[in-house]
Amino acid sequence: MVRVSGSGSFAIATELGLPPAEPRVTQYATVLHPVTGLPVDEVVAVRFKAPASYTGEDMLELSCHGGALAPQLMLEAVCAAGSRPAEPGEFTRRAFLNGKMDLMQVEATLDLIEARSPAMHRAALFQLERGLSRRIEELRQGLLELQGLLAYDIDFPEEDDGPVPADRIDGTAIRLSGQLARMLDLVPEGELLRDGALTVIAGRPNAGKSSLFNALLGFERAIVTEEPGTTRDAIEAHVSVAGYPFRVVDTAGLGEDPGRVEKMGIEVARSYLERADIVLLCVEAGREPGADEMEFLAEYRRPDGSGIVVLRTKADLHPNSGRAKALGLQTEVCISAHTGEGIPELREALLQKAFSGIRGEEEVPIVTRERQVRCLTKAWEDVEAFRAARVKGLPSEVAGTHVQDATLALEDLLGTVTTDDVLDVVFGSFCVGK
Numbered sequence: 001m002v003r004v005s006g007s008g009s010f011a012i013a014t015e016l017g018l019p020p021a022e023p024r025v026t027q028y029a030t031v032l033h034p035v036t037g038l039p040v041d042e043v044v045a046v047r048f049k050a051p052a053s054y055t056g057e058d059m060l061e062l063s064c065h066g067g068a069l070a071p072q073l074m075l076e077a078v079c080a081a082g083s084r085p086a087e088p089g090e091f092t093r094r095a096f097l098n099g100k101m102d103l104m105q106v107e108a109t110l111d112l113i114e115a116r117s118p119a120m121h122r123a124a125l126f127q128l129e130r131g132l133s134r135r136i137e138e139l140r141q142g143l144l145e146l147q148g149l150l151a152y153d154i155d156f157p158e159e160d161d162g163p164v165p166a167d168r169i170d171g172t173a174i175r176l177s178g179q180l181a182r183m184l185d186l187v188p189e190g191e192l193l194r195d196g197a198l199t200v201i202a203g204r205p206n207a208g209k210s211s212l213f214n215a216l217l218g219f220e221r222a223i224v225t226e227e228p229g230t231t232r233d234a235i236e237a238h239v240s241v242a243g244y245p246f247r248v249v250d251t252a253g254l255g256e257d258p259g260r261v262e263k264m265g266i267e268v269a270r271s272y273l274e275r276a277d278i279v280l281l282c283v284e285a286g287r288e289p290g291a292d293e294m295e296f297l298a299e300y301r302r303p304d305g306s307g308i309v310v311l312r313t314k315a316d317l318h319p320n321s322g323r324a325k326a327l328g329l330q331t332e333v334c335i336s337a338h339t340g341e342g343i344p345e346l347r348e349a350l351l352q353k354a355f356s357g358i359r360g361e362e363e364v365p366i367v368t369r370e371r372q373v374r375c376l377t378k379a380w381e382d383v384e385a386f387r388a389a390r391v392k393g394l395p396s397e398v399a400g401t402h403v404q405d406a407t408l409a410l411e412d413l414l415g416t417v418t419t420d421d422v423l424d425v426v427f428g429s430f431c432v433g434k
Contacts, residue, residue, distance in 0.1 A: 103415025
């Protein structure tokens with residue numbers, strides 16, 4: 001697809017030798033080079049009249065043949081007819097500037113392009129249809145209503161009905177603060193949905209880590225042997241579990257007295273472990289965890305006991321061994337990469353630890369971008385500052401400035417108030433054109 005946007009799009013169609021056609025009517029035609037007059041390709045052409053187009057401008061779309069040469073020759077012909085190559089994200093930027101979408105829809109477009117899992121794809125489509133934008137607009141409207149209550153309280157304190165009751169103002173602020181906080185609570189899961197939950201497989205050499213890695217991937221990626229220390233470096237792959245993204249890493253075994261090469265592999269493993277969202281500690285069935293494994297749990301477990309799943313591997317070799325002694329608050333699953341035992345339970349544990357807040361929700365307004373997080377955080381902090389000012393007994397005129405700042409933060413999030421620098425960052429992330 002070659003797309004041309006701007007007031008001269010239809011003139012370029014004429015330069016390319018396309019006969020006249022009505023907007024939104026497909027046309028099968030031969031494109032001629034505007035300089036040489038030689039045929040370039042046979043295309044399906046469609047014209048779009050402003051503002052009924054993706055960019056809100058006159059637009060021409062040419063569906064040409066694929067391959068390496070045909071699209072390049074088509075681009076050269078279009079440029080020779082009077083156009084220029086689009087800058088990164090320029091078509092979507094024009095759509096934003098012409099009011100065809102807000103800034104969060106722009107970011108949803110980028111999320112859709114970059115989606116690596118069905119769950120991220122669904123979330124991006126929901127945002128593209130203004131799911132998140134509608135939620136932000138509702139919050140913004142609530143802040144505007146709060147400003148209205150404050151204005152009435154300030155300007156008409158002697159009305160017959162009396163000023164606005166304090167509990168109404170405070171109750172509105174509490175409600176808005178809670179709604180903003182709930183959205184921020186889902187930020188970590190939104191980031192994982194976009195990037196994939198970093199899941200690191202750790203354990204002693206020959207504890208079944210590589211076999212588990214291959215079982216999760218569904219094909220043999222890591223070399224599996226009986227010789228300890230086969231994995232000398234970290235191996236990473238993207239895995240979709242029930243449509244949710246995970247970055248699974250197979251690491252070198254954490255053994256005693258490793259050689260120089262093995263030490264380097266262990267250092268790489270530890271660098272992954274420090275950044276891991278989930279750690280799968282492999283301990284073979286049929287034995288109790290050793291002191292080194294208990295130390296590992298003490299080092300990497302979180303205060304609430306989350307983030308680590310203890311896997312009793314090679315369960316098929318010890319069918320009657322049962323589970324080991326309780327290991328604190330860690331989730332524990334008996335598995336066999338050979339027979340598949342426990343793999344469904346492991347998948348369920350991964351989903352529960354990474355995506356429990358959004359799992360199964362088709363229409364959740366998920367925040368996926370750092371810019372969005374900053375704006376939401378700013379709005380929540382300003383509402384909380386307003387509440388604190390009320391507790392201190394500050395005048396409504398003073399406390400109300402925080403509500404105004406919170407409203408501006410949400411308007412910045414939507415892109416109704418923004419700067420060229422912000423737009424450059426957002427659209428600079430796009431591939432050329434789109």
